[in-house]
Amino acid sequence: MRLMALRLIHLWLAFFRNSLSRNMEYKMNFILDLFIDAIFYGSYFFFFSVIFSYVDSLGDFSKDAVIIFLIITYLTDSVFVFFFGSNTFQVNRMVVKGDLDLLLLKPVNSLFFISFRYVATYSIISTILLSGLLLRLTYIYPAPIGFINYLVFFISFSMGILILYSLEFLVSCLVFWYKNFSVGGWLCSELTKYSRRPDSIYSGTLQKLLFSFFPMAMISSLPARMLIFGPDYYMLLAQLFITTLALLLTIFVWNQGLIRYDSASS
C-alpha cells in the first residue's frame, strides 16, 4: 500500500514536470489564464459588493466574513484547477474520440491517470496570491482566529476540493451513458454555483440538502465557517463521511462507465 502510494506520488511529480514544461512553452496562455482568473474573481467580488450596498450581512456572514468566504471560494477553484481542472473534462473528449483506449492500456490505475494527467501549473501563482490574501484578511478580521481554526480549515478545505472533484468527475462520466455529453462543463458550473454563495442565504430543507445529499455547502462554506467561527467537529466528521462516500461513488461510477465503454469511435 505504502509502495503504491509512493509510486503514485512519483508519477504525479512526473506529470507535474511534464505539464510545467508544456505550459512554459506557451507563456502567453499562462498569463491569459491568470487574466481569466482575475476577471472571474473581480466579477464575483463586484456581485457581492452590489449585494452589500443593500444589506449589512447575509445571515451569519458579515461583509468581512463574506470577503473571506469569497477568497476561500477562489482558492478552492484555484487548487481544484491546479490538480484536476485540466483533466475532468477531458473524459468526454476521450470517450467520444476513442482516445480512452490508449489510457486503459497503460500499466497504471486508469482513474488516477485520467484525474491527474495534466497539472494546471499557472494556478500556483493564483494559489500563492490568494493564500497570502487570506492570511492577511484573517489577521485583520475583527474577531481573533486561532491556530486550531487554520488547522481544521485546512482539513475541511482539502475535503471540499475532493467533493468538488467527485461532482465534476461524476458529471463527466455521464458521457458513458449519453455517448456525448459536451454540456457537462456547463452543467457543473451551474451546480457548483450553490457552493459560491455563503450557506447562510439558504434556509430550511435546502440548507440541510446542501450539507448532505447535494453537499455544495461543504465545498467552500463549511471551510469558511471553520476558519471564521471556529471548529465544528460534528460537521467535520459529517464532511469526512460525505467525502468518503463521494469518492467511493466516483470509483464505482468510473468502473461502471468502463464496462459500458465500447470504444466506438476509435
Add this chain to the structure above:
Amino acid sequence: MIKKYTAVLKINWIHALEYRANALVGVVAILSGLFIEYQIWNLIFLSQGVESIKGFSFQELMIFIFLSIMVGQLKSSWHTSGEMIEGIRTGDINKYLIRPISYFNYHFMMFIGVNSLYYTVYSLLLLVTIIVFPGLLFPSIINIIGFILALSISVFLSYSIYYIMICCAFWFGEVRAIIVAYNLSMIILSGQYIPIRLFPDNVLDIIKLTPLLYLVDFPVSIATGRMPIEDWGFNFIVSIGWCIIMWFIGSLVYNRGIRNYEAYGS
C-alpha cells in the same frame, strides 16, 4: 442571397436538435440561477423589512432576473466563437475566402442556428411564466413586439462584439481567453444576475456610455414594462447606432486581419 444564409440557419437548427440535452441543461441553468438569486434577495427583503428596492418589489425583481438570465444566455456565444477562432488558427477560414459567402453573415446565421433550440424552449418557459404570473410580463401587445425587436438588436450587437474579439485572432492566434473573460464578466456586468439599475451610480454612469445597456437590460425593461414607451424610440436609435458602430469596427478589423492572415494551419 437570403436563401443561402437561411440554408445555413436550417442546417444549424437541425444540428442543434440532435443535442437536445443542451436545451435541458439551459433550462436547468435558468431555473437554478434564478433559485439562487431568489434565496439571496429573499434574505435581503426579509432582513431589511422593505417592500421594494429601487422600485422593484420582490416578485418584480425575480421576474426581471428570470428574463435577464434567459436573454443573457440567448446573446452569449461559446460554441460559434470557439469554432471561428479555431478556424482562423487552423486555416479552416480559407474555405470562406474562396466562396461567395460573407464570413460575418455565415457565422451570424450559425450563431442563431446553434441557439435556435433555446429560443423554442425558452419561449415555452416564458409562456408558462406569463400564465402563472399574469400582469408581471408584457403588459400589452406592443411590449411583446418591442421585446422581440430589442432582443434581435441585442443578439446582433452581442454577435458584433464577439466578432471584433474573434478577428483579433488574425494577430494573436489564440484569443479564447479574451472570449472567456468577456463571457464571465458579462454575466454580472450586463445585468444577468443583478439588474443594472441596482448597480452603484458611478458604475451605472460608465455602463450607460457603453453598449452593455442594450445587451440584457434594454429588452428586459421593455418586456417588464419598466421602460416608458416614450423612451423606446431614443433607446432603439442608440442601440441600432451601437450595432452599426460595432459592425463597422468588426468589418474594419476583419479586413485588416485578412490582409495579415497567412493561413499557417492550412
